[in-house]
Amino acid sequence: MNGSPHLHLPVSVRLVMFKVLAALVPGIAVYVWFFGAAILVQIALASAAALAAEAALLRLRGKPVALFLTDGSALVTAWLIALTFPPIAPWWLTVTATLFAIVVAKHLYGGLGQNPFNPAMVAFCVSIVAFPALMTQWPAVGFTDFSAQMAVVFKSQSAQDAVTMATPLDALRTQLHVPEARATVAGILGSHASFGNIGGKGWEWIALAYLAGGLWLLQQRIITWHVPAAFLVTLALIAGGFSLGEPDRFAGPVFHIVTGGAMLGAFFILTDPVSGATTPRGKLIFAAGAALLTWIIRSFGAYPDGMAFAVLLMNLCVPLIDMNTQPPVFGRKAQQREKPHD
Amino acid sequence: MLATLFKFRGGIKPDAHKDESTRTPIAAAPLPARLVVPLRQNAGSAPLALVGPGQKVLKGERIGAPEGNFSAAVHAPTSGTVLAVEPRMLPHPSALSAPCVVIESDGEERWIERTPVDYAAESPDALRDRLRDAGIVGLGGATFPSHIKLQPGAAGRIGTLVINGAECEPWITCDDMLMRERAAGIVRGIGILRHIVSAERVLVGIEDNKPQAIAALRAAAAQAHGIEVVPVPTRYPAGGEKQLIRVLTGIEIPYGRLGTEFGVQCFNVGTAYATHRAIELGEPLVSRIVTLAGNVARPGNWEVPIGTPIDALLELAAPQAGTDRYIMGGPMMGFTLPRTDLPVTKAANCILAASPALFPPQGPEMPCIRCGACTHACPAELQPHELYWFARAKNFGKAQEYHIFDCIECGCCAYVCPSNIRLVDYYRFAKTSMRALEREKAAADAARERFEFRNVRSEREAKEKAERLAAKTAAARQAMAGGGQPAGTTPSVPAAPTTTAEAAAPLPQLDEAKRALIAAAIERARAQKEAVQPKNIDNLAPEKRAEIREIEARRAQVRELAKTPPEEPV
CATH class of the missing domain: 3.40.50.11540 (NADH-ubiquinone oxidoreductase 51kDa subunit)
Structure with missing residues (x-):
């Protein structure tokens, strides 16, 4: 068929994906600055695993390998896995998680464009359920020596307390959940120099760099404002409300926004178009729901960061959300507003 | 009063390329030796041909009369002789053929009497x-x-x-x-x-x-x-x-x-x-301005008599090497011409010489990643990516629920799609399929009505036949029995269950009556079968339809004549 239009913008899935990768670069740079170069190794590991799995699966499924392998989507998944996992996670964990993401969460559902769940978040949830200890083993601030980090990553040298520590989120969760400890948010966050004043030392800067990259994506029209705005505002409002009421038990809004995966999630994970809502109102609901779930899991759940579970739970709701938030079409606004459903 | 401007949502800003063809004033295209004027050049019903081969026509003379109100007349674009009125291929994406008036111009451009x-x-x-x-x-x-x-x-x-x-x-x-x-x-x-x-x-x-x-x-x-x-x-x-x-x-x-x-x-x-x-x-509408642009040496605008062959026009613009196809209309909504020996119609605003350099072929189609670029570009404020899924899955009910018919096929969605999906083709496919289904449904409804009517009629006829036969049997019996015996059957009892004794009995009159009735029934069945057969004449020209109507009427008459004699004499 050779129908109209005969003109086409020089855009491609590859261009979209590589812009997303480019937008992650500032965040990665700051990450390296604070936590050392281990993250780069993790990114390389995940990328290699993702490309290998992608190529194998494309071949198995009889798809054009070169075309899909270079579309950049597997790399985005790989980078998000690397950035959400601890940088000193053992190499096999990163690789297994990435393989799982590409093989199960992406290709078993039909490959690019067909996955109902964000593959990176599936990998995160599977790993944190299967290997909770390894997934909470974060490098202590100052533990930036590359060879020492590599020893942990590759030789499975048992991570020692000297080099690892809980994230501020994890510390809050474990200590606030023990009533006898009579811990307070301020007390816990103040107890450790490396927790910093805001979201944990270094994390607030990484979050800022993610924000910068996200704003660039916004400017490039790769994403719209709806998801990041709804997510961050909702998270801030809930956290703000509760921390005003009970400042000792609930952390404040700024802490929630700059710590853990919140900023990365707001601009890079929830904005995944394949597994997210597509209508403007739908995006607002989707992101607000994710913020609510994130806060609930962080505050009351058993896992340190609720972001990944929140994303998957909201991914589940996407068809329902989209179906019920169809915007009115040209010329039918009054008519549709009167009776949204025939 | 200065008008306040409103905005429409969506839209795109492709390169306009308007300068190339606006450097020279509108020029008159030379009169071709032969013009092919399609009769149907309007949305609505096709006009009826008013001329026949050999007839002389003047410029502006009506050659097609509007058929009904939702139609418009067609005129001879120049003076000359009608060579033929026959189906010719039209400039249409599906290369449709339809009746056209072929005129050989006499080069004199003699007008009809114009009445301003x-x-x-x-x-x-x-x-x-x-x-x-x-x-x-x-x-x-x-x-x-x-x-x-x-x-x-x-x-x-x-x-x-x-x-x-x-x-x-x-x-x-x-x-x-x-x-x-x-x-x-x-x-x-x-x-x-x-x-x-x-x-x-x-x-x-x-x-x-x-x-x-x-x-x-x-x-x-x-x-x-x-x-x-x-x-x-x-x-x-x-x-x-x-x-x-x-x-x-x-x-x-x-x-x-x-x-x-x-x-x-x-x-x-x-x-x-x-x-x-x-x-x-x-002056009736016999010419229009046509832009010739694209990969041509002399882009410009020409006033072109309707019916001018497109290849004659293209000579004026001198297409350059590398031209791989011609587009009628613009690059966003125009279609690739199946051939170039087709006539210019009232709809032909532009002929574009396309080359891979000007309109690069699109990359391979990738899966939809639901990025929403199409939604942002859609001026009808639809959700093109949803419509794409529905069209692809042939889920036409859903497509309609999501207002696929509100799509104006402007092509903005396909223009911005990073996955190179030919979205408009999918929508056209869905719309065409849905219209075809509608037509099929209408035809099926009509057939069902005919069938039901036929059932009612044949029941009635069977009943009448039975009554008649019963009456005749009774009469025959009476005649045989010399009138002494009372009638064995009442008119309401069907004739079928006649006893073997009765059937074996020599009843020559009855046999004859039966034979006649059977012959009549067969004839009726044949006639009914004919009547139920679908009539595939909806797309024919009006004059053909009229002809068919006449023939049908004659046939019906013959059928009536064939029917009556065997029923009467017995």
Whole structure:
């Protein structure tokens, strides 16, 4: 068929994906600055695993390998896995998680464009359920020596307390959940120099760099404002409300926004178009729901960061959300507003 | 009063490429030796041919009469001799063939007697009839008969007339050049249109990338009262009828509704100009301005007699090496011509020589990643990616629920799609399939009705036959028994269960009667079968249909004659 239009913008899935990768670069740079170069190794590991799995699966499924392998989507998944996992996670964990993401969460559902769940978040949830200890083993601030980090990553040298520590989120969760400890948010966050004043030392800067990259994506029209705005505002409002009421038990809004995966999630994970809502109102609901779930899991759940579970739970709701938030079409606004459903 | 501009959502900004073809004034295309004038050049019913082979025609002579009101006349574009009236291939994406009048020109360009009228002295009805008989249709490309759009609607008066000079498609400049060069004629035409509907307000929308056209039309409109020339932001598809009405008046006309219902109606500048020529010069629509552009050495605009072969036109523009196909219309909504020996029609606003350099082939189609670029670009405010899934899955019910028919096929979604999905092709497929299903359903409904009617009728006939047969049997028995025996059967009892004794009995009269009845029944069954057979004549020309009707009538008569004799004499 050779129908109209005969003109086409020089855009491609590859261009979209590589812009997303480019937008992650500032965040990665700051990450390296604070936590050392281990993250780069993790990114390389995940990328290699993702490309290998992608190529194998494309071949198995009889798809054009070169075309899909270079579309950049597997790399985005790989980078998000690397950035959400601890940088000193053992190499096999990163690789297994990435393989799982590409093989199960992406290709078993039909490959690019067909996955109902964000593959990176599936990998995160599977790993944190299967290997909770390894997934909470974060490098202590100052533990930036590359060879020492590599020893942990590759030789499975048992991570020692000297080099690892809980994230501020994890510390809050474990200590606030023990009533006898009579811990307070301020007390816990103040107890450790490396927790910093805001979201944990270094994390607030990484979050800022993610924000910068996200704003660039916004400017490039790769994403719209709806998801990041709804997510961050909702998270801030809930956290703000509760921390005003009970400042000792609930952390404040700024802490929630700059710590853990919140900023990365707001601009890079929830904005995944394949597994997210597509209508403007739908995006607002989707992101607000994710913020609510994130806060609930962080505050009351058993896992340190609720972001990944929140994303998957909201991914589940996407068809329902989209179906019920169809915007009115040209010329039918009054008519549709009167009776949204025939 | 300065009009407040409204915005339409979506749209794209492709390179306009308007300069190439606007460097030279409109030139008259040479008269070809032979013209092929399609009879159907309007949305609605195809006109009836008024001429036959060998007949001499004058320029402007009617060669096709409007069939019903939703139709428009067709005229000889020059003087000459009719060579044939036969189906020829049309410039159409599916290479359809339809009846055309082939005229050999005599080169003399002798006009019919033209009768200009003073429109102010004419009634709107008379003017509408004149437009229909002058073959005036929308020259923006839709070829909707203009007199229909000028009828007052249910909502009453058309208060605002929108004149479309936006010309938003890249490359096309025929309206631009017409406005630059013939602004006075356009304004006079607008005056006539306004007079017909007695509109208070006329808004001429022109994209702001045509400053010369805006200036020319403003100058011409200065003398007229109440015609406002409004530059509109250049954004495709600002020239879409609904989009332009929205931009100029804020009114949104949904799919399936007419502007008239909202007190607004829209005409192309070319249509306004043709209206002026038809009424004030008495010249029916026999030519139009066509842009020749793309990969050609001499791009420009030409005034072309309708029916001119496209290849003759292309010689004027001199296509260059690398041209791999020709597009009728613009690059956004035009279609690839199946051949180039097809005639120019009233819808032909542009012929583009396409080359891989100008219109690079698209990359391979990737899966939809639901990025929403199409949604942002859609001026109909649809969810193109959802429609794509539904169309692909042939889930037509859902597609309709998501308003697929509101799609104007402007191509913005496919233009921005990073996955290179030919979205509009999917929508066209879905719409065509749905229309075909509708037709099938209508045909099935008709067949069912016929079937039910036939059942009722054959039941009735069987009953009548049984009664008759019973009466006859009784009569025969009576005759045989010498009238002594009472009738063994009552008329209401069916004749079928006759006893073997009775059947074995020598009843020559009865046998004869039975035979006659059986013969009649067979004949009836045959006739019914014929009547139930679908009639595949819906797409034929009216004269053919008339012929078929005559034949059918004759056949019916014969059937009647065949039926009656065996039933009577027994």
